[in-house]
Amino acid sequence: MITYPTMPSKASIAITAPSSGVENELHHLVKEAVARFEEKGHRVTCGDTVWTQEKAKAASAAVRAEELNRFLSDSTTDVIIPPWGGELLIEILEHIDYEKINRKWLLGYSDTSLLLLAVTLNTGIATAHGTNAVDLRGKETDETTAKWENALSTNAGDSIKQYSSFYYQKEWQFDNPTPWIFHLTEETKWKTVSGQAEQVKGRLLGGCIDVISHLIGTKLGDVKRSRETYLRGDSILWYFENCELSTTDLRRNLVQMKMAGWFDGCSGILFGRSAANTPVEGYTAEDVYEELAEELGIPVIYDIDCGHVPPQITLINGAYAEVSVKEGKGEIVQHFKK
The missing domain is CATH 3.50.30.60 (LD-carboxypeptidase A C-terminal domain-like)
Known part of the structure; x- marks a missing residue:
């Protein structure tokens, strides 16, 4: 059966880069997103991979996988959101310890969707295809994107309704x-x-x-x-x-x-x-x-x-x-x- 994580109102959010990290000149995008999360009362931890990017990846596959595995197995982390997608997430799939994943939400799209589908197919843990971290840095969030919190806060057995954007x-x-x-x-x-x-x-x-x-x-x-x-x-x-x-x-x-x-x-x-x-x-x-x-x-x-x-x-x-x-x-x- 499918198992569903649940995000509390004041969540512990981890930002890590299983694919691409963020170049120095764009670090402010992540910092702005972190500030928005914290304004809502969420606690945010950024992994080291978020701040580095070279040759189409944040770090080696081993380093990216080690950091992701740490957050996946951590019982205190409620949600993992990469800063954005990238190109070479596929390199880390063979290094993920699927049996040690402590149920939590994974949210993202683009290259991140490869991780999402692999986790759901191989563990039965639901994953969330939607916005990434840097697109949540705005002073406001449009009505369609904002539903990510409602979706991740939905309990097993309950339902959520969403509509097409205007x-x-x-x-x-x-x-x-x-x-x-x-x-x-x-x-x-x-x-x-x-x-x-x-x-x-x-x-x-x-x-x-x-x-x-x-x-x-x-x-x-x-x-x-x-x-x-x-x-x-x-x-x-x-x-x-x-x-x-x-x-x-x-x-x-x-x-x-x-x-x-x-x-x-x-x-x-x-x-x-x-x-x-x-x-x-x-x-x-x-x-x-x-x-x-x-x-x-x-x-x-x-x-x-x-x-x-x-x-x-x-x-x-x-x-x-x-x-x-x-x-x-x-x-x-x-x-x-x-």
């Missing part, structure tokens, strides 16, 4: 942050391949497709075993977001997932908005979604609030979700079902 950010303006960091200027519209209202439900699993697809064929990526062991054999509702893949890259990854059996027992697929969906010879992301829906015979919903085009709904790997879309608006109810 507006999303078209492009990053790092030198011109708003009070809530993002520039939410574009109207949000969730879409369906069918063009009709859709409802779908199942156990959530997913992440950044660029990186989680690398679990295929490894002992850490046994979706069938995890479904039987931890998900009670329930159908899987996959969610994906695309960081850098062209439409043909995206298609290749999805076909590989299908061939590996990841979509066996799949009730539907959700795709986040993406700035990377560049057509190849007229082959669009919408074409990819339509082909997948037809091949699998399932609903496909896209342009949801998930991933590198903020804001983000907090999605819980392992939770049982009911998703509905109508006239461009979406609703996700997540049941913390064991």
Whole structure:
């Protein structure tokens, strides 16, 4: 069965870098985020890896894994949030002591989603796909992103309802942050391949497709075993977001997932908005979604609030979700079902 951590109102938060750390000139971003957490009464500990970055990683795989293992096994830590994602988190997966993880929340996205999915698949501990630490440094937090605290405070057996955002950010303006960091200027519209209202439900699993697809064929990526062991054999509702893949890259990854059996027992697929969906010879992301829906015979919903085009709904790997879309608006109810 799935087990759910619970975040207390005054939590102990660890910031560590299992992938990329933060360059010297950007240390102020982390310090601002820490200050915001502390203003809310949370206690924050920053690992050494947060403050270093060289050759596309915070430190060696051994050093990053040792620090992460320390926080994972620490009974006093309630939540682990990396400063942001990165490129080479995959290097540490073989060094994580999954059997010694003391139940706690892991929150993040991008490269971090590889860690989240590996932990849930191999331990049955729910993990949270959502914001990262530096994006919580604003004086205010937009309504969609702010739900991360509500989600992580939900008790096992209870439910949380979240809605599609009103507006999303078209492009990053790092030198011109708003009070809530993002520039939410574009109207949000969730879409369906069918063009009709859709409802779908199942156990959530997913992440950044660029990186989680690398679990295929490894002992850490046994979706069938995890479904039987931890998900009670329930159908899987996959969610994906695309960081850098062209439409043909995206298609290749999805076909590989299908061939590996990841979509066996799949009730539907959700795709986040993406700035990377560049057509190849007229082959669009919408074409990819339509082909997948037809091949699998399932609903496909896209342009949801998930991933590198903020804001983000907090999605819980392992939770049982009911998703509905109508006239461009979406609703996700997540049941913390064991």
